Amino acid sequence: MTSGPLLLEQLASLTAIRDLELMERSLLKTLYGFLRPRSLGMVRLNSKGQPTMEVAYREDRYEAFHDDLVLDEHVAMADEFLRVSDAKFYSAKTDSGVLIVFALTSTRSGRSYLQITLGKELSRMDSHMVSGVVQIYRNFVSLMHHAQTDQLTGLANRKTFDECVSRVHELIMAEPTLINPERRLPKSSSYWLVMVDIDHFKSINDRFGHLYGDEVLVILAQLMLSSFRENDLIFRFGGEEFVLIIRCADRADCLVTLERFRQRVEERSIPQVGHVTVSIGSTQMDRRTYPTTIVDRADQALYFSKRNGRNQITFFEDLLAEGLVSVQEIKTDAIAFFDPEEDEIES
Numbered sequence: 001m002t003s004g005p006l007l008l009e010q011l012a013s014l015t016a017i018r019d020l021e022l023m024e025r026s027l028l029k030t031l032y033g034f035l036r037p038r039s040l041g042m043v044r045l046n047s048k049g050q051p052t053m054e055v056a057y058r059e060d061r062y063e064a065f066h067d068d069l070v071l072d073e074h075v076a077m078a079d080e081f082l083r084v085s086d087a088k089f090y091s092a093k094t095d096s097g098v099l100i101v102f103a104l105t106s107t108r109s110g111r112s113y114l115q116i117t118l119g120k121e122l123s124r125m126d127s128h129m130v131s132g133v134v135q136i137y138r139n140f141v142s143l144m145h146h147a148q149t150d151q152l153t154g155l156a157n158r159k160t161f162d163e164c165v166s167r168v169h170e171l172i173m174a175e176p177t178l179i180n181p182e183r184r185l186p187k188s189s190s191y192w193l194v195m196v197d198i199d200h201f202k203s204i205n206d207r208f209g210h211l212y213g214d215e216v217l218v219i220l221a222q223l224m225l226s227s228f229r230e231n232d233l234i235f236r237f238g239g240e241e242f243v244l245i246i247r248c249a250d251r252a253d254c255l256v257t258l259e260r261f262r263q264r265v266e267e268r269s270i271p272q273v274g275h276v277t278v279s280i281g282s283t284q285m286d287r288r289t290y291p292t293t294i295v296d297r298a299d300q301a302l303y304f305s306k307r308n309g310r311n312q313i314t315f316f317e318d319l320l321a322e323g324l325v326s327v328q329e330i331k332t333d334a335i336a337f338f339d340p341e342e343d344e345i346e347s
């Protein structure tokens with residue numbers, strides 16, 4: 001495995017990567033044993049068609065590459081062909097043999113392909129076999145995706161957040177060893193946990209009905225997807241609460257990003273409902289602080305935004321600097337979130 005993958009890029013698909021990787025390995029192992037190819041691997045492209053990961057598999061060795069990837073001209077052609085065609089695979093003669101490319105997955109954030117190089121064309125029987133194995137893999141990926149996704153908004157669900165937040169934290173802890181010192185990384189390696197809560201959402205439901213409330217949630221989710229980067233992580237907890245894990249250069253950069261989103265929400269006119277606003281609480285994720293504490297800090301910042309008039313952004317670090325909160329370490333796995341029913345604060 002190469003060094004230097006950027007933290008959130010490792011979590012690109014919002015799915016449980018460890019499980020997905022196990023499935024990838026199992027797929028490659030099965031095909032390697034069956035086909036004994038000259039080479040076997042996978043390539044993942046982002047939504048712009050740029051490669052973000054390549055995997056090479058040989059005799060039980062699985063190697064993943066993230067850095068300095070160049071899109072192979074045959075893969076580019078396969079990508080173009082398989083996106084518009086019903087064909088099961090793409091095949092081309094190359095210097096190393098016959099390259100066969102099968103489409104594996106296709107999502108909003110990108111596509112992945114299986115690459116097989118053989119000494120000769122794939123026989124009819126073998127092509128049926130590979131297609132069958134690929135279909136099983138796709139079905140598993142889609143089941144996994146379903147279990148991890150909130151059905152209304154299409155965002156990752158609360159269960160996925162619980163798994164992801166610990167994993168991001170583990171990655172932050174490990175980061176110095178992951179980063180290649182020879183590669184000059186942009187000064188963009190701080191990670192922020194952000195809680196977003198729609199203001200007065202109950203009254204939207206009360207005035208317009210739940211269906212309109214649901215529509216607001218869907219529009220909010222779309223605004224988030226279009227406002228944050230592809231590799232930022234966006235979750236719906238349930239209710240009208242969302243959580244983000246985003247990478248920013250520093251606090252000022254995080255503020256600009258969140259402020260832009262807050263304004264976009266405020267400006268958006270939603271049919272029937274009109275304008276809605278969001279309150280936001282944010283805190284930096286650091287390696288010394290337990291994930292539960294990080295979540296609690298963002299929650300305290302959100303609570304402050306709510307109490308001070310809503311439609312605003314608060315950073316926990318600012319509250320700390322002003323002596324409005326104290327540092328408490330929560331060392332349990334239970335993550336407690338803001339509960340407006342319990343904490344109604346307006347007079």
Ligand SMILES: Nc1nc2c(ncn2[C@@H]2O[C@H](COP(=O)(O)OP(=O)(O)OP(=O)(O)O)[C@@H](O)[C@H]2O)c(=O)[nH]1
Pocket residue numbers: 152197198199200201202203205209210211212213214217238239240306310339340341
């Ligand atoms: N339409 C719809 N409503 C939901 C969903 N999940 C939770 N709710 C409603 O969201 C509302 C949340 O309201 P409160 O927790 O009182 O908070 P609020 O009215 O947004 O007030 P503040 O957060 O203090 O600004 C409740 O009325 C829930 O019934 C959902 O999936 N769809």
